Amino acid sequence: MTLRDLPSVESLLQSSTGLINDYGRPLVTDALRAALDSARAAVRAGGPTPDPDQILGMARTQLASLAAPSLRPVINATGVILHTNLGRSLLSEDAVAAIAAVAQHYSTLEYELPKGARGSRSVHAETLLTRLTGAEAALVVNNAACALLLALTALAKNKEVIVSRGQLVEIGGGFRVPEVMKQSGAKLVEVGTTNRTHPHDISEAVTSKTAAILQAHHSNFKIIGFTAEPTLDELTTIARQHSLPVIDDLGSGALLDTATYGLAHEPMAQESVKSGAGLVIFSGDKLLGGPQAGIIVGQKALVEKLKKHPLARAVRADKLILAALPATLLHYLKDEAPRKIPVWRMISMPLSDIEARAGRWAAAWGGTVIDGQSTVGGGSLPGETLPTKLAAVSVSSPNKFLAQLRAASTPLIARVEGDLVVFDPRTVSANEEAALSEAVTFNLTRNSKQ
Numbered sequence: 001m002t003l004r005d006l007p008s009v010e011s012l013l014q015s016s017t018g019l020i021n022d023y024g025r026p027l028v029t030d031a032l033r034a035a036l037d038s039a040r041a042a043v044r045a046g047g048p049t050p051d052p053d054q055i056l057g058m059a060r061t062q063l064a065s066l067a068a069p070s071l072r073p074v075i076n077a078t079g080v081i082l083h084t085n086l087g088r089s090l091l092s093e094d095a096v097a098a099i100a101a102v103a104q105h106y107s108t109l110e111y112e113l114p115k116g117a118r119g120s121r122s123v124h125a126e127t128l129l130t131r132l133t134g135a136e137a138a139l140v141v142n143n144a145a146c147a148l149l150l151a152l153t154a155l156a157k158n159k160e161v162i163v164s165r166g167q168l169v170e171i172g173g174g175f176r177v178p179e180v181m182k183q184s185g186a187k188l189v190e191v192g193t194t195n196r197t198h199p200h201d202i203s204e205a206v207t208s209k210t211a212a213i214l215q216a217h218h219s220n221f222k223i224i225g226f227t228a229e230p231t232l233d234e235l236t237t238i239a240r241q242h243s244l245p246v247i248d249d250l251g252s253g254a255l256l257d258t259a260t261y262g263l264a265h266e267p268m269a270q271e272s273v274k275s276g277a278g279l280v281i282f283s284g285d286k287l288l289g290g291p292q293a294g295i296i297v298g299q300k301a302l303v304e305k306l307k308k309h310p311l312a313r314a315v316r317a318d319k320l321i322l323a324a325l326p327a328t329l330l331h332y333l334k335d336e337a338p339r340k341i342p343v344w345r346m347i348s349m350p351l352s353d354i355e356a357r358a359g360r361w362a363a364a365w366g367g368t369v370i371d372g373q374s375t376v377g378g379g380s381l382p383g384e385t386l387p388t389k390l391a392a393v394s395v396s397s398p399n400k401f402l403a404q405l406r407a408a409s410t411p412l413i414a415r416v417e418g419d420l421v422v423f424d425p426r427t428v429s430a431n432e433e434a435a436l437s438e439a440v441t442f443n444l445t446r447n448s449k450q
C-alpha cells in the first residue's frame with residue numbers, strides 16, 4: 001500500500017523545470033523513472049517511503065554524474081613531464097589558440113584560396129617540417145604507431161624487413177614492433193642477439209626479398225653491460241649498398257638537444273635525416289611538445305609512396321592536429337621553443353626557480369623542501385633524471401592523503417617518497433598553484449581534526 005504513496009513520473013516532471021532546463025526532458029524522465037524504481041525497491045525491502053524531494057534528489061545526483069566529463073584536467077605534481085596516463089605534452093598558448101580558431105570556424109583545411117578550389121591538407125605542416133629537419137618531404141598522420149604501420153605496409157608488404165633482436169620492443173599501450181610488423185604484412189627478419197647485433201648481422205640477412213632495414217628506438221628501456229648495436233650511419237651505409245631504405249622509428253623524436261639540459265643525448269630527427277635514413281618517424285606529443293600526431297619525414301619518393309597508399313586515408317591527421325602542429329613547429333623555427341613549449345620550459349626550468357616555489361609551498365603547509373628527481377617520461381630517456389626540489393609533507397596515511405588529493409575539484413596527482421607525500425613544482429603551471437595549495441591545505445587541516 002505504501003507503493004501507492006509514491007508520486008507519478010508526470011507529477012515529478014512538473015516540479016523539475018530546473019532539471020529539464022539543464023539536461024532536457026528525455027534524460028530527466030529516464031532519471032526520474034530510475035529514481036522511482038529504487039524508491040519502490042526500498043519500500044519493498046521494508047524501508048520508509050521516500051518523499052518527492054528525496055526522489056528528485058536521487059535523479060539530480062544521477063544526472064550530475066552522467067553529465068560530468070570523465071576526461072578532466074588534473075594537476076600533475078609528479079615531476080614526470082611526459083606522463084602518458086596524464087595526457088603527455090601540454091600545448092603552447094599559440095597551439096591552443098590555433099586549435100580554437102580552426103574548431104570554431106570553417107578553414108582552409110583542403111582549400112586553396114588563390115584558386116578558390118580544392119587543395120591538400122598535407123601542405124599545412126610539411127614546409128615547416130622539411131625546413132626544421134632538412135628532409136625532402138614530410139607527411140603527418142594520426143600518431144606514430146600508425147605512421148610505422150603505414151610505412152611498413154606501403155614499402156614492405158609481403159617482403160622482408162630486417163630488425164635487430166634488441167629492438168623488438170614493446171612501447172606500452174599495446175604497441176609492439178613485431179605485432180605492427182605482422183599487421184603490415186611485412187615479414188620480420190630478426191638478426192643478432194638480445195644484447196649484441198653487429199653490422200655484418202644486418203648485411204648477411206639481406207636477400208632479394210628485403211624491402212627495408214628498420215631501426216626502432218628502445219624508448220622506455222635500456223640495455224647495459226656487454227652490448228653492441230649498429231649505428232644509424234652503419235645501417236644507412238649497408239642500406240645504400242643494397243639500394244634499400246632505412247626506416248628509423250625514433251619514438252620521441254627530439255628537435256632540440258636534450259644534452260644541453262644535462263640529460264643524455266636523445267636522437268634528433270635532424271640527425272637521422274642527415275645520416276640518410278629514408279623515412280624517419282616520430283610522435284607529435286612526446287619531446288616535440290605538440291598534439292598527438294605521427295610525423296614522417298624523409299626522401300621524397302618514399303614519402304610519396306606512403307601518401308598514395310590507401311591506408312594513408314585511414315590514418316590521416318584531423319584539422320585540430322594540423323592547426324596545433326604548425327603552431328608548435330614555428331616555436332622551433334623562431335628559436336623560442338624553450339620559452340614557449342611547455343615540455344621544454346619544464347625541462348629547462350632553473351633549479352633556483354623550482355626551489356623558490358617548493359619553499360613557498362612547504363612554508364604554507366608546514367612541510368619541508370627535499371632534493372628529488374624529475375623524469376622526462378613518455379618513452380624517452382629511460383633512467384635519465386633532472387635534479388629537482390620537492391615540497392614534502394608528512395601525514396599519517398600517505399596513500400589516503402593521495403586519494404583525498406585525487407578527489408579534489410581539480411584532481412591533484414602527487415607521489416610518495418619514503419614516508420613523505422611530495423610535490424614537484426616542475427610540472428605544475430603557475431596558474432595551477434592556487435588550486436594545488438588549497439587542496440593540500442584543506443586536506444591537511446581536515447585530517448588533523450579527525
Ligand SMILES: *Cc1c(COP(=O)(O)O)cnc(C)c1O
Nearest residue numbers: 143144145217219250251283379
Ligand atoms: C612512443 C613510440 C611509438 C608510438 O608513438 P605514438 O605517437 O604514441 O603512436 C612508436 N615507436 C616508438 C619507438 C615510440 O617510442
